[in-house]
Amino acid sequence: MTTKKDGASITGLLQEYFCEVDNISAGILLRNDMNADEVIACYDQHADHQPVLVHAGFTAPKELAAALKKNTAGLDNVFIEDHAKMLYRKHFDQGKRILVRDGFKRQRNADYLPVEEFSDLHVTYDELRMTGFGDFLIAGDVYSESGGPAYAVAIHLTFIDPDKDDVMYVYHFISDTNDTPTDPAGKFAQALEKLIAKLDSDNSHILETEAIKEFRSLHAKGHFPGLGYIKKLSMKHHIETLADYLG
Numbered sequence: 001m002t003t004k005k006d007g008a009s010i011t012g013l014l015q016e017y018f019c020e021v022d023n024i025s026a027g028i029l030l031r032n033d034m035n036a037d038e039v040i041a042c043y044d045q046h047a048d049h050q051p052v053l054v055h056a057g058f059t060a061p062k063e064l065a066a067a068l069k070k071n072t073a074g075l076d077n078v079f080i081e082d083h084a085k086m087l088y089r090k091h092f093d094q095g096k097r098i099l100v101r102d103g104f105k106r107q108r109n110a111d112y113l114p115v116e117e118f119s120d121l122h123v124t125y126d127e128l129r130m131t132g133f134g135d136f137l138i139a140g141d142v143y144s145e146s147g148g149p150a151y152a153v154a155i156h157l158t159f160i161d162p163d164k165d166d167v168m169y170v171y172h173f174i175s176d177t178n179d180t181p182t183d184p185a186g187k188f189a190q191a192l193e194k195l196i197a198k199l200d201s202d203n204s205h206i207l208e209t210e211a212i213k214e215f216r217s218l219h220a221k222g223h224f225p226g227l228g229y230i231k232k233l234s235m236k237h238h239i240e241t242l243a244d245y246l247g
Contacts, residue, residue, distance in 0.1 A: 009080070014049050025050040027078070030058035035068040043072060052076045053092075055084040065091035078134070080141070086128075096131040104140040104170070109152035112172035118158055120167045121183075122242060137235045138170065149181030155191045155215075155230060159205040160237045160245055169199065185224035192219050207244055211237035 014026055022058050026049035026205040028061050030097040038059075045049050053075050058064065068075060076096040079089050089097070103119035115117050115122040118135075138156040175187035198204045199212065206212065211233045219226060 011045065013044075014046065022027045022050070025052045027052050027053045027075075029056055029219075032057040032059050034058060036060055036064040039064055040067050040071050043075070050076075052078055053090075054078045054080070056080040056087070057083045061088045061091040068092075068094075082141070084233075097129065098132045098134055099125055099128060100134040100136070102136050102141040103168070104138050104156070106134060106140040106142055109150065109154040109174060110178045112154060112174060115169055115171050118168040118170040120165070122160075122164050122168060122245060126212045137238050138233070139231070150180050150184055150187070150227060152178035153184060153187035153191050153227070155195050156189075156234050157195065157206055157212075158241055159207065160241060161205050166245070171204075173198070184227060188224050188227075188230065189222070194241075195219075207237075207241045209237045209240035209244070212238060 011026075026046035028039065028046065028051055030039060039053070055077060056062075057080075061225055075094065076091045076098070077089075078098045078100060079092075081099055081101045089099075099117050099121060101121050102122075103117075105116060121133040121135070128209070136156065153175040155171075157171045157173070158168055159171065160168050172181070173191045175190040177187060177190065192215065195215060199206055199216070200207075214233055
């Protein structure tokens with residue numbers, strides 16, 4: 001993806017190492033401070049890297065669509081749903097159309113409800129005239145290089161509910177002692193105990209993925225692998241759940 005700060009370095013990386021790699025595409029991030037001419041120029045610069053337009057705040061869809069029809073044979077489009085509503089998307093009817101939804105309602109760990117709806121895109125994307133769909137896993141569309149101490153530890157696990165038209169939901173298993181940022185291992189054990197209890201109930205709908213097997217192993221060993229690893233396991237479970245659903 002090209003960005004205002006480091007687009008040149010990414011372009012150089014693509015040109016040096018990935019010119020002949022068919023399964024790598026250049027993502028052209030369409031921001032609200034770009035115009036159609038800049039998008040076309042960026043496309044021309046990366047024409048050998050199967051460019052994909054990532055619509056994330058661009059404000060001139062009609063002008064861009066007209067420019068694309070003059071200058072290209074059609075591009076694949078990724079629409080970030082919160083920034084590219086249906087009226088915006090109708091201008092781009094060529095190539096593949098991927099809709100990405102942020103289904104994770106991020107908040108303080110201690111404030112999560114036990115279960116929330118995550119997304120139904122895996123069921124409805126074709127009815128929205130999309131070729132495919134995506135999401136931001138259980139991290140949400142927020143990136144931060146910094147982090148603070150965890151007063152509460154949360155394990156987020158998605159599941160598909162066949163009793164509710166296969167809508168995807170997310171469980172939030174939260175630790176009980178949340179007054180201080182001390183003892184993350186003990187807090188993880190509390191959250192993990194709730195996860196295992198739900199897994200062993202009759203109606204959790206949680207798929208027994210490889211990630212779930214690892215959570216079970218961590219519970220059996222009483223091992224705390226670190227908060228970062230826990231998040232990776234939750235993401236892995238989410239991907240495995242969708243892969244199983246899609247066959």
